[in-house]
Amino acid sequence: MDADELSEELRHSNYDSLREISFSRHRIEEAERLGDDATFALGLIFLDLGHDEAGEQLLRRAVLRAPQPWQSEAFARLSAILSRDERYDELEALARSVGELPGSLDVELRLLEALYRLGRFDEVLSTLEEVRPRLRASLAPGDPRHAEAALWRAVSLVETDSPHWPGAVRELYLDHPAAHAHSRVWVYLIHRQELMSEFTREEVSYFRAKQLLSEGRSAQAAEILSGAMSEALSGAGSPGESSPGPLLTERGIIDLYLAGLASRRYRVTAEALRRAAPFLETDLVSRAYEYAGRLSRLGGAHSAAVSLFERSLETETDAQARQRIVWYHLSSRVRSDPAGIVSRLEAIVPLPGDPRYYSDIFAELAGLLSQQARWDLLFRAYDAIRPYAAPDALARYEITIARAIETGEFSPPLATTRDVQALRRALLESASSQREDRFAALLAATLLGEPGDDVLGLADDSEQPPVGARSGQSSTRAAALAATYLRFGLLDELFSTVRAAGSEVGPGVRVAAADRFLRDGDARRAILVMSGFELSGGMLTRQTGMLRYPSAYSSIVNERTRLEGVDSAVFYALVREESLFDPEISSSAGAVGLAQLMPSTAADIAARMRLEAPVLTNPAHSLAIGARYFSMLSGQFGSVARAIAAYNAGQGNVRRWERRFAELDDVLFHQAIPFPETYEHVRKVVVSAAYYGYLYDGRAPRDTVRLVFGL
Numbered sequence: 105m106d107a108d109e110l111s112e113e114l115r116h117s118n119y120d121s122l123r124e125i126s127f128s129r130h131r132i133e134e135a136e137r138l139g140d141d142a143t144f145a146l147g148l149i150f151l152d153l154g155h156d157e158a159g160e161q162l163l164r165r166a167v168l169r170a171p172q173p174w175q176s177e178a179f180a181r182l183s184a185i186l187s188r189d190e191r192y193d194e195l196e197a198l199a200r201s202v203g204e205l206p207g208s209l210d211v212e213l214r215l216l217e218a219l220y221r222l223g224r225f226d227e228v229l230s231t232l233e234e235v236r237p238r239l240r241a242s243l244a245p246g247d248p249r250h251a252e253a254a255l256w257r258a259v260s261l262v263e264t265d266s267p268h269w270p271g272a273v274r275e276l277y278l279d280h281p282a283a284h285a286h287s288r289v290w291v292y293l294i295h296r297q298e299l300m301s302e303f304t305r306e307e308v309s310y311f312r313a314k315q316l317l318s319e320g321r322s323a324q325a326a327e328i329l330s331g332a333m334s335e336a337l338s339g340a341g342s343p344g345e346s347s348p349g350p351l352l353t354e355r356g357i358i359d360l361y362l363a364g365l366a367s368r369r370y371r372v373t374a375e376a377l378r379r380a381a382p383f384l385e386t387d388l389v390s391r392a393y394e395y396a397g398r399l400s401r402l403g404g405a406h407s408a409a410v411s412l413f414e415r416s417l418e419t420e421t422d423a424q425a426r427q428r429i430v431w432y433h434l435s436s437r438v439r440s441d442p443a444g445i446v447s448r449l450e451a452i453v454p455l456p457g458d459p460r461y462y463s464d465i466f467a468e469l470a471g472l473l474s475q476q477a478r479w480d481l482l483f484r485a486y487d488a489i490r491p492y493a494a495p496d497a498l499a500r501y502e503i504t505i506a507r508a509i510e511t512g513e514f515s516p517p518l519a520t521t522r523d524v525q526a527l528r529r530a531l532l533e534s535a536s537s538q539r540e541d542r543f544a545a546l547l548a549a550t551l552l553g554e555p556g557d558d559v560l561g562l563a564d565d566s567e568q569p570p571v572g573a574r575s576g577q578s579s580t581r582a583a584a585l586a587a588t589y590l591r592f593g594l595l596d597e598l599f600s601t602v603r604a605a606g607s608e609v610g611p612g613v614r615v616a617a618a619d620r621f622l623r624d625g626d627a628r629r630a631i632l633v634m635s636g637f638e639l640s641g642g643m644l645t646r647q648t649g650m651l652r653y654p655s656a657y658s659s660i661v662n663e664r665t666r667l668e669g670v671d672s673a674v675f676y677a678l679v680r681e682e683s684l685f686d687p688e689i690s691s692s693a694g695a696v697g698l699a700q701l702m703p704s705t706a707a708d709i710a711a712r713m714r715l716e717a718p719v720l721t722n723p724a725h726s727l728a729i730g731a732r733y734f735s736m737l738s739g740q741f742g743s744v745a746r747a748i749a750a751y752n753a754g755q756g757n758v759r760r761w762e763r764r765f766a767e768l769d770d771v772l773f774h775q776a777i778p779f780p781e782t783y784e785h786v787r788k789v790v791v792s793a794a795y796y797g798y799l800y801d802g803r804a805p806r807d808t809v810r811l812v813f814g815l
Contacts, residue, residue, distance in 0.1 A: 107137050114138075117593030117624075119149055125158070132165055141584075144174040145592040148181065160185065167202055173581040174588065176205045183214045192221040209235070209242055213249060216256055225260035232257055251280035255289050262299065270302040277311055278355045282318040282362070290315035306336055306349040314359060322366035326373055329360045333376040337383060352383055354391070361395040370403030378412065390420035394429050401432065406440035427457035435465050442472035446481045449488035463497035470500045471783065474776040475765075479505065479514035495534075499544035500775070502531040506551065507771045543787040546794055546805050547771070550815060556805035560798060563643040580608040590616055595624065602633045611642025618651040627656035627685035646799060653795045656685040657698070657723050664731035671811060673801060674744060675731060677792030678751065681785065687723045696720040699730025709733050744812045745770045748789050753782040770813040 113121060125131075135142045147162030166178035179202055186195040196218035199211050212235045219227045232253065243249055254276040261269035276289060290311060293299050300308060309332040316325040333351050350356050357377060364373025374396040381392035397412030413433035420426050434452065437445045446469075455462055466489055473482045486501040506528045508514035518524050535548035542559060549556035582605035589598035590613070602609050602617055614637050618630040634652040638644060644652070655661070655676065665672040682700035683689045690696050696703065697720040709729045710718040718725040737747035741758065750758040757779070765776050777783040790812050797803035809815065 111138060111591070114145075114149075114592045115590075117595060119153060119593075122146075122149060123153060123155075125155075132161055135162065135165075136169075139591075140171050141174045141588040141591075144170055144178045145588050145594060147178065148594060148597065149592065151185075164198075167198070172206060173584055175202075176208050176210065177585060179205060179214075180210055183210070187214070187217060190221070192218045196222070209238060209249075212238075213253070216253065220256045220260065223263075225263045228256050228260040229264065232260075246281050248281075248283040248285070251276065251283040251285040254280060255285040258289060259292060262296070273303075274307070274350070277307075277314055278350055278353055280355075282314050282359065284318060286311075286314045286318040304349065306332055306351060310350040310356065310359075313363065317359060317363055317366075320366075322363050323369065326360075326363035326367040326369045329363050330369075330372050330376045333360065333380055337379055348383070348385070352380060354388055357384070357388065357392050357395060361399065364399050365402070368402075370399040371405070374399035374403065374405075374408075374412075381415075386419065390416045390418075390425070390429075394420075394425075394432070397429075397432060397436070401436050401439075406436045409436040410440060423456065427455075427461060430456055431462060431465065434462065435468070438465055438469045438472065442469055443476065443478060443481055445469065446473075446485045446488070449485055453489055454492040459492055459497070460494040463494050466493055466497040467500050468780075470504060471775065471778070471780075474504055474772065475778055477513070477765075477767075477776075479508045482508075483514070483516060494540070495538035496540035496544070499535040499538055499541045499548070502535040503544055503547055503551070504772065504775045506531040506535075506548075507769070507775075510551070511769055511772065513767070513772065543791050546791065546809055547813075550806045550809040550813075551771075554806065556794070556809070557798065559805060560649075560795060561644055562649055562798075563645050565645045565647050580605070582608040583610060583613055586613045586617065590620065595620070595626075595629075599629050599633065606636060607640045609636075609640060611637055611640050611648075614640060614642065615648060615651065622651065622654055622656075625656075627654045628683075628689075630654055631680070631684050649795060649799050653680065653792060653799060654685070655796075655800055657727060660724055660727045661731075664728050668731040668735040670731050670735050670738070671744070671793075673797035673803065673808060674748075674789070674793045674812065675734060676796045676800075677789045678734065678748065679727070679730065680792050681788045682751075687721050687726065697726035698723055699726045699733070701726060701729055701733070705733065709736070743770050743814055745774055745786060745790075745814070748786050748812070749774070749777060749782050752785040753777075753779050757782075771815075774813070 110121065113119075132143070135146050138146070143162045144166040147159045147166060149159075150156075150162060151159035160182060163178045163182040166174055167182060170178060179198070183195060183198060186192070186198065195214055199215035199218060202211055205211055212231070216228060216231055216235065219231065236253065239250060239253055254272070258269060258272035258276050261272050273289065273293075276285065280286075293311070303311070309328055313325045313328040313332070316322070316328070329351065336349055336351050351360070357380065360373055360377060364370055377392045377396035377399070381389050381396070384392055393412050393416035397409040397416060400406075400412060401409040410433060413429055413436060416429050417426065417433065420429060434445075434455070437448075466485075469485060470482060473479075473485065482501060483505055486498065486505060489501075490498060505514065505516075509516065509524060509528045516524055516527060518527060529552070532548045532552045535544050536552060536554065536559070538545060539559070539561065542561075545559045546556050549559055582601055586598055586601045586605070586609050589595070589601060598617055599621070602614060614633050617633045621627070621630040621633065630651055631654065634648070637648060637652065642648065653676075661676060661679070662672055664670075665675050679685060679698055682695075683698050685698060687698050689700070691700060694702055696706075701709075701720055703720065706718060706720055706729050709732050710716075710725075713729070713732055715725065715728065718729060720726050720729075734747060734751060737750045737755070738744055740755070741747050741750060746758055746762075749761075761773070761777065765773050768776060774783065774786055777786070790809060793812065794805035794808045797808040798805055
């Protein structure tokens with residue numbers, strides 16, 4: 105087989121011709137005829153095929169001869185294998201053979217790992233002296249490799265009888281977030297019990313708690329830290345009288361907060377932080393009150409949280425931190441007294457920083473006031489934030505007020521009917537003109553009677569250059585690797601690289617990847633790689649829109665929606681938002697399959713359909729039952745919007761909301777939904793349905809929105 109034929113097979117993930125190959129040195133060199141990246145890519149393929157020796161040989165060749173970025177990536181893969189298999193002599197030799205790779209500390213870190221595992225502690229310490237400044241400069245502060253290097257240093261100092269080892273152990277605990285290194289050093293200290301005498305009772309408690317935190321045993325960690333904090337405070341005297349132990353340091357209060365957060369022991373840990381605040385250094389007092397407020401807020405104690413955030417703001421001087429604390433303070437006020445905050449808004453706004461930072465709080469306030477049917481307060485709040493808030497935050501207010509006017513729920517204090525109608529139109533025009541909240545723009549355009557095509561933001565296909573031309577413009581490391589994975593059919597690698605790279609992978613590679621995933625029947629991955637398409641410089645068109653909103657399982661969907669009398673665009677959208685067309689997916693609540701059905705619900709519906717022993721991971725079964733269930737919900741509630749809500753939140757919840765919001769039409773009912781997840785779910789389904797209707801049926805978005813909300 106020639107190189108072109110082999111390349112074509114590899115592109116389609118057909119590796120049959122490689123399975124029987126047993127490489128010798130000169131045949132490995134032949135691999136380079138497929139390109140500079142071939143030894144790296146083929147190395148991965150052979151490893152996947154179980155030909156470990158050949159795979160490692162290919163990766164070694166890539167480490168020694170391939171250009172960047174494949175050389176660095178080959179080193180990372182091969183060194184991980186050697187470390188996993190505890191082949192530390194080979195790992196040391198590999199690291200020494202490659203020298204220094206551009207823009208990477210991987211070689212030095214792997215060399216240090218090998219030396220440490222081989223027990224050559226003097227060499228670890230001397231090498232660390234050279235590398236540590238670059239670690240600090242190159243790695244993000246919370247990178248676990250900092251803690252790993254600190255572990256190597258601490259243990260090496262112990263093993264070389266250095267008097268500096270206790271300080272190195274303290275540094276490991278006090279300078280780094282909880283990581284696997286803390287669990288390992290705790291085991292080391294327990295094994296060497298004589299070392300524990302160098303530390304105070306408080307330090308030992310803190311070390312133990314951090315080990316538990318690093319292992320995910322957060323409830324035990326929170327218990328130990330809270331108890332140790334109480335003990336430390338009882339012996340601390342007055343604030344500022346003695347030097348703080350580990351718990352009264354920045355890392356100590358962060359770890360206590362994280363333990364409370366992960367364990368959901370909000371009240372106990374919040375109280376410990378509140379009590380600790382006066383004993384802290386001045387620059388930490390605000391942080392302790394802020395953390396206590398956050399935990400109180402999560403525990404539902406919003407009034408207590410408001411007080412704690414106010415105390416935090418008393419001493420905080422950093423502008424970015426003040427913006428964050430103000431966000432939490434305002435959010436807690438909104439949740440504790442949504443009606444009461446309205447009268448204070450004029451005094452509060454403008455808030456510090458970017459208006460978009462507070463958009464979700466303003467949206468939450470709009471929802472809470474809608475639940476109370478306080479349209480007058482909603483109008484006052486809108487008037488207060490209008491000069492300041494971001495367009496997407498204002499859009500929810502504008503739609504709700506306009507609809508409340510139209511349905512007669514609200515009569516604004518204006519002189520004439522003409523003024524009221526002019527206000528309604530102005531509100532809808534404002535909401536429809538913004539694009540940050542596409543749902544609001546679609547709904548506003550529909551209420552204005554406009555088709556809404558422009559809201560979808562689809563450019564003409566001819567306005568975008570061909571995919572191949574754009575692919576060649578990507579020169580980042582991630583883009584080069586993604587192109588290699590695409591060329592050699594390494595789809596798992598392709599997906600993880602594109603997802604992790606953000607805008608570093610351009611639109612051309614994303615389109616090519618999404619197209620490949622769809623051709624392989626993997627709509628979920630196609631959707632996910634297209635999620636960053638516009639941020640990477642692409643323009644959504646009809647062609648690329650179909651990659652983001654694929655018509656997966658079209659023959660089944662079209663048949664079932666026809667039989668059940670369900671709109672196909674809405675059902676496509678529902679399935680997309682429920683499962684991203686992944687037939688194997690299961691939710692934390694226990695819902696399974698494409699239509700995300702609870703087994704008990706599915707069994708009941710299947711019995712009515714006389715479908716025996718349904719398998720919810722079977723696309724045909726899931727879609728058939730899902731379409732019937734959605735059809736039943738639509739009939740029961742007489743509303744597509746409420747059926748979508750019931751599909752997410754359950755029929756019982758929607759019935760309760762109907763009794764609570766009996767006078768509201770579908771638009772206002774949606775605005776008043778008290779479950780944020782359900783409110784957002786309806787929005788997502790409506791936007792997706794508008795795209796599906798437009799892309800596949802040529803239907804104006806207005807008609808889809810009307811269908812959903814019964815307009």
